[in-house]
Amino acid sequence: MTKIRSFLRRSSMLALALTLFGAWVVGDMIIFTGNAKAAQITARKLTISSSANGSIAVGNPGEGGNGQKAKYTFSFTIPTTGNIGSVLFQICTTPLPGTTCTSPTGFTAANATSVVTTGTGFSSGFSVDTSTVLTGSPYNCTGTSPGRTNCIAIKRTAASVTSGTAVTAVFGGGASDYITNPTTDNQAFFVRMTTYSDNAFTTTVDQGSVANSTAQQIDITAKVQETLNFSVGSTVTPPTASCTAFSDNGALALGDPTEGTLSFQQAYDGHSYFRLSTNANGGTVIYYSGDTLKSGSNSISATGTTQPTPNTAVASAVGTSQFGLAIDSSDTQTGNGYSFTSLTATAPYAAGNGTITNGGTALFAFAPSSVTTPVQIASASGTVTCDTGSVRYLGNISTTTPPGIYTTSITYLAAPTY
């Protein structure tokens, strides 16, 4: 009997203990169910279009130099299969969800008005929510109600997303739809991301934080000095990689190679050269200046119409007193002579190639007025890496041309515009 009483007493004690235990288990479930641990969003990152601080607006919105109107791209992987109806992005100076959130100085998402999402099950339906009040607990978003200074809220009709789905959400980067970075340089900030199964930001599904930072900008300066390398000669030399200048004295003899005389029965020609290299981006004009061939008071007539400043070149007329010049594009001298790439010859001095027999194809002109007013013979609209010009001279005499030694000096000038 005593054993039975003792058994019953011990049984009741055990029952009481189990009752207490059960009560605590139930209580414990009630306590912690409401605090259910959200899964952590994985493979998460934030890419911003500019790390410039939010006071800098250099370049277009969404470009690297514009921190005032930046684009934010969130990329992450959904860890839990289930409905997602809303997502909250909260920008803070510290990362851990559930702790106090301080908005980075100067940051504002108040101008983020649209979102583009990608990812299976996540790509459609979302829009930026600007009405749900998120200023109170547990969100504590900053700014006047509904609190969008440091929070971006998006929602849709809840739809399921499968675990492991990589998704993105892109905000801003436009002229009127943008996010402004924190206004402090080298300021790290964190974005606490929370997904909800409903579209009222109520039932948390997953959480995770990402980070990014503003940074000082690196401004680069450099100076490129103005350059002009211009030379004249009568003996061609290779330009080489450095655009080597001509260095001879430029002397040129027109006439029979042996006797050095002109003839009323045959036209004679000769070539001189100029070489130009310049970084004048505004263009360069090349002029000549000089008189016609003279021997004392006698002269050989300048050719071209109408004198003294011709605008039309003429062909060689054997037996007629003529002195003229023109650019000869055929005188390439296997790469060392004519090589206009940037320069172009100016009319009427652009047709020096061809024959100089009587009525030949080559055309010449000369302006004695160039002595006082240099005459343009070629020009470039931009920079010139290394161009060589070949100037062909024509000499004809008539039967009445007085004998003598006829000479002249032609000066070439280059006028760059920087």
Place this chain on the structure above:
Amino acid sequence: MKLRELVGVVATGMAMLIVVVAGSMPVHAQSTSPHYKVEESFFGTGGELDPSSANYKAKQSAGELTVGNSVSANYQFQGGFNTSDVPLLEFAVNGGTYDLGIIDASITGSAVATFSVRNYLSSGYIVLVYGATPTTASSGSYALSALASPTSSQAGTEQFGLNLVDNSIPNIGANPSQIPDVTYGFGTAAPGYDTADLYKFVNGDTIAFSNKSSGQTNYSLSMIANVNRSTPAGQYGGRLNIQVVPTF
């Protein structure tokens, strides 16, 4: 029921309660696999993560078994006295104006800027560069040519490029340095920007990275510019925007 028996019942219930409550305490995740993550665990002969009183807070350990970061394809581990469960990003660019000097077809212009990254509890980071080559507004807008692939500096050829290593032509820059040493910092120059004397610049390129959580890495950003004879004269200017993107 006697008092002693009642005390026994209560004690038994409380013991069960403690077991259940302790098993239910919410904690931060403590390590990770494709299905699980733990961020802070203690392995050693003694210690405590965050003991505190009204006046102080401490971290204690004894018989520390390992220190530093360890990583494989599937997990990452931070060991040591002072690990933290708080992700960290520190990114500092020593910005400002960097003058490449007076450049002509025989002289290379160069400058070196610096930046540093420290990124804790991440899966690594990348550093991106955005911007345009130096441009002059005089005589119309003109921009120096960018080096689209790693190329040596060549005076007389128009070039703009950069890298993050120690160069001899010209003699500028430094290799990434880990602070305090290579057991803590893991940042490195990205391919294309990691070879001495070869320079490159592509807007939006990744110029540096770490494949895992990293202590501080200091980077030197070497910039070079060359011009040819027809590069327009003028004052050139440009802006580089350096960004870090950590992945957690």
